[in-house]
Amino acid sequence: MTAGPIALASDALLDLCSAAGDAIFSEYRSSRADEFRAKADDSPLTRADMASHRILLEGLRRLAPEVPILSEESPPEAVVDRRSWERLWVVDPLDGTKEFLGRTGEFTINIALVDRQRPVLGVLYLPLERVAWLGVPGEGAWCCVPEGDGWVRRPVSTADQGGHGAAGAVDGIVVLASRRHRNDRLERVIAFLEAEAGPVQRCNSGSALKFVQLAAGQGDVYPRFSPCSEWDVAAGQALLEGAGGAVLGLDGQPLRYNARATLLSPHFLAVADPARPLWRALLAEL
Numbered sequence: 001m002t003a004g005p006i007a008l009a010s011d012a013l014l015d016l017c018s019a020a021g022d023a024i025f026s027e028y029r030s031s032r033a034d035e036f037r038a039k040a041d042d043s044p045l046t047r048a049d050m051a052s053h054r055i056l057l058e059g060l061r062r063l064a065p066e067v068p069i070l071s072e073e074s075p076p077e078a079v080v081d082r083r084s085w086e087r088l089w090v091v092d093p094l095d096g097t098k099e100f101l102g103r104t105g106e107f108t109i110n111i112a113l114v115d116r117q118r119p120v121l122g123v124l125y126l127p128l129e130r131v132a133w134l135g136v137p138g139e140g141a142w143c144c145v146p147e148g149d150g151w152v153r154r155p156v157s158t159a160d161q162g163g164h165g166a167a168g169a170v171d172g173i174v175v176l177a178s179r180r181h182r183n184d185r186l187e188r189v190i191a192f193l194e195a196e197a198g199p200v201q202r203c204n205s206g207s208a209l210k211f212v213q214l215a216a217g218q219g220d221v222y223p224r225f226s227p228c229s230e231w232d233v234a235a236g237q238a239l240l241e242g243a244g245g246a247v248l249g250l251d252g253q254p255l256r257y258n259a260r261a262t263l264l265s266p267h268f269l270a271v272a273d274p275a276r277p278l279w280r281a282l283l284a285e286l
């Protein structure tokens with residue numbers, strides 16, 4: 001018997017994020033913060049990525065010894081059996097390594113629990129702010145800040161504040177996008193939204209922060225047509241679903257994880273309000 005997502009969404013999980021976040025923060029402040037080496041795919045790997053990976057690996061094993069771990073930094077031999085894992089942690093110990101090196105501060109720790117290909121728990125931790133965003137689909141989403149020996153959890157919803165998200169009180173659309181990727185398809189989406197729904201405000205940020213913004217009601221859509229991997233998306237999907245949103249593949253279905261030979265994520269639309277007919281119309285255009 002393994003613990004369910006609500007039991008695993010514990011203060012112990014948040015404490016673990018905090019410990020890994022502190023290790024990242026201390027590397028960020030160190031004189032060696034600009035050091036990196038290139039991985040096989042030519043993406044950068046810093047001391048902070050590996051410090052966080054080691055802490056999370058050890059901590060998640062302690063928290064749920066029976067659940068295997070797929071981390072961005074796991075060596076291939078550690079995850080060779082992954083397709084046979086029904087339940088697993090999908091972890092990005094430092095999402096936004098280029099943002100870390102570029103000193104924008106826009107990086108996160110992403111931890112998802114995936115059960116039969118669906119994300120059932122997700123946490124995005126912001127090391128500089130020391131805030132965790134936690135989502136359990138079907139249960140809710142919370143912004144969590146440490147207080148005393150524990151955590152204060154404030155419920156969040158895509159319908160919150162700002163007039164964006166599901167509230168839709170402001171004319172036009174807020175589109176969230178990566179700082180580092182541009183492509184024609186994204187430009188076509190923006191043109192479509194301008195024609196169908198009024199002025200588009202584009203808001204760029206690094207890493208999984210875009211999911212946090214959607215969950216907090218600070219954006220309407222995050223279209224992703226540039227490459228990323230399952231560990232960049234799974235925890236964000238759990239957070240967003242818990243907050244009332246969705247992450248849809250171009251077939252209109254929620255993304256699934258650990259289901260294919262590749263770990264690259266399919267293109268997707270992450271949306272604050274899945275009931276809005278605009279997204280079906282957009283998907284039909286793509």
Ligand SMILES: Nc1ncnc2c1ncn2[C@@H]1O[C@H](COP(=O)(O)O)[C@@H](OP(=O)(O)O)[C@H]1O
Pocket residue numbers: 043072092094095096097098177178179180181205206207208227228229232
């Ligand atoms: N060519 C590529 N292939 C796979 N993933 C890529 C990629 N280029 C960028 N990414 C992913 O995009 C993430 C950054 O997202 P964004 O562009 O929204 O800030 C990176 O996270 P990491 O920093 O964890 O590697 C990386 O995983």
Ligand SMILES: [Mg+2]
Pocket residue numbers: 049072092093094095096097
């Ligand atoms: Mg990473």
